[in-house]
Amino acid sequence: MSVGAVAAFNLLVRRELCLSFRRPDQLLQPLVFFLIVTTLFPLGLSPQLSLLRDMAPGVLWVAALLSSLLSLDGLFKSDADDGTLEQLALCGQGLTLIVVAKTFAHWLVSGAALVLVSPVVGTALGIPVDAFPIMMLSLGLGTLTLSWLGAIGAGLTVGLKRGNVLLSLIVLPLAMPLLIFGASATDRAISGTNAAGALYFLAALCVFTCTLAPFAATTALRITLE
Amino acid sequence: MMSGSFWAMGGYARYVWPCFGFSFVVLVWNLWAARRLRAAAHLRARRAAEMATMAAVDGS
Amino acid sequence: MWTWFYKLASPPYVYGVAAALVPWFLGGAALALGYGLIAGLAIAPPDYQQGQAFRMIYVHVPSALLSLTVYTVMAAASAVALIWRIKVGHAVAAAAAPIGASFTILALVTGSLWGRPMWGTYWAWDPRLTSELILLFLYVGVMSLRSAFEDPSRGDRAAALLATVGVVNVPIVHFSVVWWNSLHQGATIVKLGAPSMPGSMLWPLLSMWLGFMLFFAAVLCIRLQGEVLNRERQSTWVREAVKP
Numbered sequence: 001m002s003v004g005a006v007a008a009f010n011l012l013v014r015r016e017l018c019l020s021f022r023r024p025d026q027l028l029q030p031l032v033f034f035l036i037v038t039t040l041f042p043l044g045l046s047p048q049l050s051l052l053r054d055m056a057p058g059v060l061w062v063a064a065l066l067s068s069l070l071s072l073d074g075l076f077k078s079d080a081d082d083g084t085l086e087q088l089a090l091c092g093q094g095l096t097l098i099v100v101a102k103t104f105a106h107w108l109v110s111g112a113a114l115v116l117v118s119p120v121v122g123t124a125l126g127i128p129v130d131a132f133p134i135m136m137l138s139l140g141l142g143t144l145t146l147s148w149l150g151a152i153g154a155g156l157t158v159g160l161k162r163g164n165v166l167l168s169l170i171v172l173p174l175a176m177p178l179l180i181f182g183a184s185a186t187d188r189a190i191s192g193t194n195a196a197g198a199l200y201f202l203a204a205l206c207v208f209t210c211t212l213a214p215f216a217a218t219t220a221l222r223i224t225l226e
Numbered sequence: 227m228m229s230g231s232f233w234a235m236g237g238y239a240r241y242v243w244p245c246f247g248f249s250f251v252v253l254v255w256n257l258w259a260a261r262r263l264r265a266a267a268h269l270r271a272r273r274a275a276e277m278a279t280m281a282a283v284d285g286s
Numbered sequence: 287m288w289t290w291f292y293k294l295a296s297p298p299y300v301y302g303v304a305a306a307l308v309p310w311f312l313g314g315a316a317l318a319l320g321y322g323l324i325a326g327l328a329i330a331p332p333d334y335q336q337g338q339a340f341r342m343i344y345v346h347v348p349s350a351l352l353s354l355t356v357y358t359v360m361a362a363a364s365a366v367a368l369i370w371r372i373k374v375g376h377a378v379a380a381a382a383a384p385i386g387a388s389f390t391i392l393a394l395v396t397g398s399l400w401g402r403p404m405w406g407t408y409w410a411w412d413p414r415l416t417s418e419l420i421l422l423f424l425y426v427g428v429m430s431l432r433s434a435f436e437d438p439s440r441g442d443r444a445a446a447l448l449a450t451v452g453v454v455n456v457p458i459v460h461f462s463v464v465w466w467n468s469l470h471q472g473a474t475i476v477k478l479g480a481p482s483m484p485g486s487m488l489w490p491l492l493s494m495w496l497g498f499m500l501f502f503a504a505v506l507c508i509r510l511q512g513e514v515l516n517r518e519r520q521s522t523w524v525r526e527a528v529k530p
Contacts, residue, residue: 152447152448156431156444156448157434160435166430166431169423169427173423173452216447216450216451219368220444223440223443223444224444232327232328235339235341237338238337238338238403241339242339242399244399245395245396245400246345248392248395248396248399249349249392249396252388252391252392256385256501257504257505260385260508260509261508263509263512264508264511265512267513268512268515268528270515270516271515271519271524271527272530275528275529278520
């Protein structure tokens with residue numbers, strides 16, 4: 001019985017989500033890290049909301065970047081370790097589909113979760129409520145792009161011991177344009193000016209990455225796994 | 227020809243000369259590091275060749 | 287017609303060509319750098335606005351241009367190695383990376399020393415400087431990734447993929463002064479149209495640029511010989527080549 005590509009994709013995403021929810025603590029760790037890192041800034045810099053509001057876009061984005069990086073290490077690792085990844089690669093659907101499904105599922109439980117939690121963090125940093133929609137949209141686009149950049153990095157480092165530090169070293173320089181535009185969009189939303197330009201750039205980065213990264217990530221896996 | 231005003235660089239000497247000095251250091255380092263890499267590679271290749279000929283001699 | 291391309295895929299051929307070219311590149315570099323330094327430091331008139339400080343251009347601009355060129359060379363060699371499985375490409379990329387990283391550091395340091403008297407600060411988080419810094423991180427990432435693998439061939443391929451992916455940063459660095467409001471000066475040479483600099487200042491600069499390029503070529507050839515030897519250690523041509 002042959003399975004069509006869409007059905008295979010759905011199956012894979014469901015499998016990933018199942019596996020993730022089986023370990024709820026691992027699911028929550030990046031979110032908690034996100035909250036903790038955001039807390040560090042008021043403690044280290046200044047508790048005044050008016051001052052925090054100025055730094056809020058940057059703090060939010062740096063925290064989102066760092067907590068996404070934490071969870072990226074496990075994207076391919078457990079499946080690569082027990083041989084499942086090779087089995088999946090051989091099943092006839094093509095490695096690219098598997099990579100797309102895994103990365104999408106990863107974004108659902110990390111990036112999308114971050115977006116949902118962001119209003120809480122936003123309030124803690126003094127971001128006004130009417131800036132929330134743009135903040136969440138920019139974080140959504142940004143975390144999706146980041147999941148893809150991370151997939152390339154994870155593919156390259158999957159077999160390495162202490163691969164997670166190298167993963168960050170690889171992904172962060174590639175993610176810097178993302179940080180610039182994402183923080184800029186949120187910043188404009190807070191100050192009330194038009195954020196459309198920055199959002200369009202973010203969307204362009206997202207589309208660019210989502211179309212090209214799957215092939216880069218697949219190639220990376222083929223290099224490290226064969 | 228290389229008068230005091232040349233070395234003073236219009237008052238900017240403490241930026242201009244370290245600038246050129248560091249450039250010189252980087253160029254020299256590049257040449258030195260490249261030569262060192264090539265020499266080490268040469269040495270390792272020669273050792274590998276010697277081990278191969280010794281193995282061939284022992285085998286025969 | 288393409289035989290020269292196929293010949294370049296052969297490690298012994300590349301090793302021989304590199305060895306033969308080194309003295310020419312070094313000699314040419316010495317001439318170009320010599321003229322550039324003398325003309326740039328002593329003959330070119332001081333700038334109307336910047337005075338004698340502008341002379342730092344003669345090392346800053348060539349090193350910055352080289353940092354981008356070397357990355358492009360590294361990325362191109364990596365892509366060739368990945369797509370056509372030509373191993374020599376990996377040797378070229380591995381040889382180019384440290385040279386490019388050193389030029390990037392040089393560009394950042396000379397720029398910083400130039401920025402202090404001109405802009406009043408050693409550093410600014412402006413698009414050109416920031417993207418050049420990102421370029422340095424990319425170089426370091428590529429070099430770290432290559433050395434992280436125990437299997438050198440796998441390390442080569444992983445580093446090659448990363449180098450290819452990171453090449454998007456090169457146009458970002460170059461066009462950053464156009465796309466964003468930047469503290470950094472716009473392009474004066476590498477642009478469409480005539481250069482916006484008088485001849486007495488321009489010629490030494492072009493000569494320094496050429497000198498840096500020839501120097502890069504020379505150092506690349508030396509490193510390339512080492513990289514090829516390391517990768518081909520077990521083959522017969524190497525055993526012949528290193529016989530005392």
